[in-house]
Amino acid sequence: MPAKRNQKRRRRQIRAQNELIRWCKRKGSPCQHGDSRAVKTMRRSTPYPCLPEDIWHHIHSLMPMRDAARAACLSRTFLQSWRSHPNLILNKDTIGLNASACGGNFSRKVDHIMRNHSGIGVKIFRLEYLGVVGFDASRYLDSWLQVVVKPGIEELTLVLCKTKREYNFPCSLLSDGIQNSIRYLRLDWCALRPTAELGPLQSLTSLRLRSVSIRGEELQCLLSNSPALEQLRISSCTEIVCLKIPCSLQKLSNLTVIGCDSLKVLENKAPNLSSFFVSGCSNLRILENKTPNLSSFFCRGVGAKLSLGETLKMKKLGMGRANAVHYARAELPSIMPNLETLNIRSGPEVCIYISRSFRCYRLVLHIYAYYISHTCV
Numbered sequence: 001m002p003a004k005r006n007q008k009r010r011r012r013q014i015r016a017q018n019e020l021i022r023w024c025k026r027k028g029s030p031c032q033h034g035d036s037r038a039v040k041t042m043r044r045s046t047p048y049p050c051l052p053e054d055i056w057h058h059i060h061s062l063m064p065m066r067d068a069a070r071a072a073c074l075s076r077t078f079l080q081s082w083r084s085h086p087n088l089i090l091n092k093d094t095i096g097l098n099a100s101a102c103g104g105n106f107s108r109k110v111d112h113i114m115r116n117h118s119g120i121g122v123k124i125f126r127l128e129y130l131g132v133v134g135f136d137a138s139r140y141l142d143s144w145l146q147v148v149v150k151p152g153i154e155e156l157t158l159v160l161c162k163t164k165r166e167y168n169f170p171c172s173l174l175s176d177g178i179q180n181s182i183r184y185l186r187l188d189w190c191a192l193r194p195t196a197e198l199g200p201l202q203s204l205t206s207l208r209l210r211s212v213s214i215r216g217e218e219l220q221c222l223l224s225n226s227p228a229l230e231q232l233r234i235s236s237c238t239e240i241v242c243l244k245i246p247c248s249l250q251k252l253s254n255l256t257v258i259g260c261d262s263l264k265v266l267e268n269k270a271p272n273l274s275s276f277f278v279s280g281c282s283n284l285r286i287l288e289n290k291t292p293n294l295s296s297f298f299c300r301g302v303g304a305k306l307s308l309g310e311t312l313k314m315k316k317l318g319m320g321r322a323n324a325v326h327y328a329r330a331e332l333p334s335i336m337p338n339l340e341t342l343n344i345r346s347g348p349e350v351c352i353y354i355s356r357s358f359r360c361y362r363l364v365l366h367i368y369a370y371y372i373s374h375t376c377v
Contacts, residue, residue, distance in 0.1 A: 084121045088113070088148060091128040111140055119147040126157040138167050145170065151177040154203075160189040166213060167191065175199045187212050194222045205251075206231040216242045224248060238262050245270045257281060266304075278302055279320075300345060311336045320345035 095109045106129070125148040141158075149156065160167055167190040174182070179199050184206045191213040204226045209219075214237055223229065223246060230251050234240070235258040242265040245255065252270040257263070259280040266278065267288045275296040276289060284304040289297075292310040299306065300320030308314075314336045319328070324346040332339060 083116060083118045085117070086121050086123040088117070088122060089124065089126045089128075091126070091130060107140055110144070114140075114144045114147050117147060119150060122148045122150065122153050124155040125149070125153065126155070126159075128157065128159040129161050130159060138163070138165060141167055142170065145173055149173045149178060152181050153178055154181055155184040156182060157184070157186040158188065158190065159186070162189055162211070168193070171195070171198060174201065179203070186210075192218070192222075194218050194225075196221060198222065198225050200225045200227065203228055205229060208233040209235070209237055211236045213237075213239055216240045216244075220244060220246070227251075230254065232256070233258075235259050241265070243267070245273075247271060298343075312338060314339055316341040316343075318343040318345075322346065 090110050090113065092106060095106070095113070097106060097109070110127070127144070158169070169187060169190045169192050171192065171194050174194075175198055179201050180203055182201060183203050185204060186206075186208040188210045189212070192209070193214070195218075198221060205228055207222075207226065207229060208231075210233075214222075216239075219234075219237075219240060220243070223232075227248060228251055229249050231254045232245075232252060233254075233256040234243070235256070238261050240260050241262050243257070243260075243263060244265070245252065245268040247269040249270040250272060252273055254275045255268060255270070255273055256277040257266060257279075258277075261280075261282060263281045263284050265286045266281070266284060267286070267290070268276065269290050271291045272293050273289070273291055274293055276294055277298045278284070278287060279298070279300045279302070281302050281304075284302045286307075287299070287302065287304040288307040289309045293313060294308065294311065295313050296316040297308060297314065298316075298318035300318070302321065315338060317332070317336065317339055324344045328342060328344060332342070
């Protein structure tokens with residue numbers, strides 16, 4: 001039995017070795033351009049071409065995760081580098097699971113990786129349960145996050161799945177020294193309950209929440225502590241009833257709100273918002289924009305009263321609602337003189353008159369009716 005284990009281990013090392021050699025050739029490392037001595041050296045599992053250790057660590061950090069893991073089988077240098085690998089992207093593909101893998105296997109493999117990682121130097125952490133059958137990582141998540149969420153982390157992605165017992169994301173992690181480094185935060189299928197004690201996230205530029213249990217006032221607390229935010233995407237967060245984007249978000253340029261069924265009031269005061277997308281919020285009653293720099297607006301599946309404020313800079317407009325064509329014909333020529341692209345989805349409108357004076361470079365109409373009379377005057 002020990003002999004068989006040694007043979008398997010040796011085969012894994014050779015396989016990883018060959019992967020590393022191929023990777024180095026693709027990337028133009030010293031084993032390229034016919035440097036057969038370097039290749040032979042690597043194949044003998046003796047020291048690699050004489051380079052400073054930090055250069056090898058840098059090369060290792062640039063490898064895809066599976067290649068990096070295989071390379072760690074080759075030498076102590078790469079093994080040490082693996083324990084502080086900066087990019088931990090964990091999904092069924094990167095850790096080598098097949099399409100029918102169950103959540104238990106996934107969690108055990110990830111736990112093994114996390115136990116062997118020092119937690120030092122992590123820049124990107126992505127945990128994605130997409131395509132994994134069954135979710136059972138709740139008991140592991142706190143310990144995994146404790147390992148990687150440390151000062152210096154720039155991207156944190158946690159894509160979970162729907163379960164009977166919802167995972168409660170520990171907001172204390174966002175206050176423990178990462179305020180000046182975290183740039184991207186994405187959470188799917190968990191609960192997030194920020195409070196007034198949350199410190200400012202000075203570097204956060206992108207926030208994405210999907211199927212997250214968070215109330216409107218809690219989200220506003222998070223937003224008020226994110227002065228550098230540039231992109232905000234909220235989807236299927238059903239506890240939000242009122243969402244008011246504060247004027248303190250001076251850098252916010254892109255706002256997307258999708259499928260928030262309980263949302264009734266949506267108000268934007270971010271002064272430099274240029275792109276605004278709202279879809280599938282069926283109970284929305286008030287949608288108000290109070291800034292003058294909006295250049296792209298799309299609204300579908302929303303029966304709310306629209307108040308877009310000053311729209312002289314509007315270049316792209318998309319609307320999906322009843323009588324949208326009538327609204328476009330009656331209102332847009334005067335309030336959006338610089339409009340270039342108009343995309344309309346509407347229900348039955350018996351007679352449509354589109355004036356030739358309406359100078360729109362691109363007009364797309366999706367009219368759901370059995371009979372349409374279309375006339376240009």
